[in-house]
Amino acid sequence: MKPTVSSTAHWLVLGAINAACIFSLTYSPTHYMENISYQTITQQWLEDSNQLNTEEYMTIGHGRLTQTTLESLNGKIRNSTISADVIRESNHHVQIKIRTVKLSQDNELFAIEKTPDLFFKRQYVLQEGAVLNYELIPTTDKNTMCVYVHELSRLRCMNH
16 A cells, blocks of 8 residues: 655645755855955065055954055055945945045055056045945855955955
């Protein structure tokens, strides 16, 4: 004698399978870990053969983003710290609004006169109230976060 399964049980199983399929299509993990400090170090040779060294640190979490940039050139060090509110967020995109900007000096960061395009981009980025869009790029390493900042046309990959 064959055991019989009610049609209701069949529909429940099919419904659960469909729900799991829909969830797997819409769910994708975030491309960063909240409240983890990511960092990167870059070196850039300028036209006058000087080397500009930059360290960047970024933390995203609880509706806030903090980014610190340290630049060194010819033994001098300058820094900037940006605090921002996350105003829109998805698995692949973070939009922020700059709340405060603190610079180590009243002057802009280094190499402005040597990279005029960077000067104009920084004028916008370092203004309180500016809105920035960070596109999160998937990586295979969970300890790495890659972001493309649309307003700077800049891609940065950072590790923690």
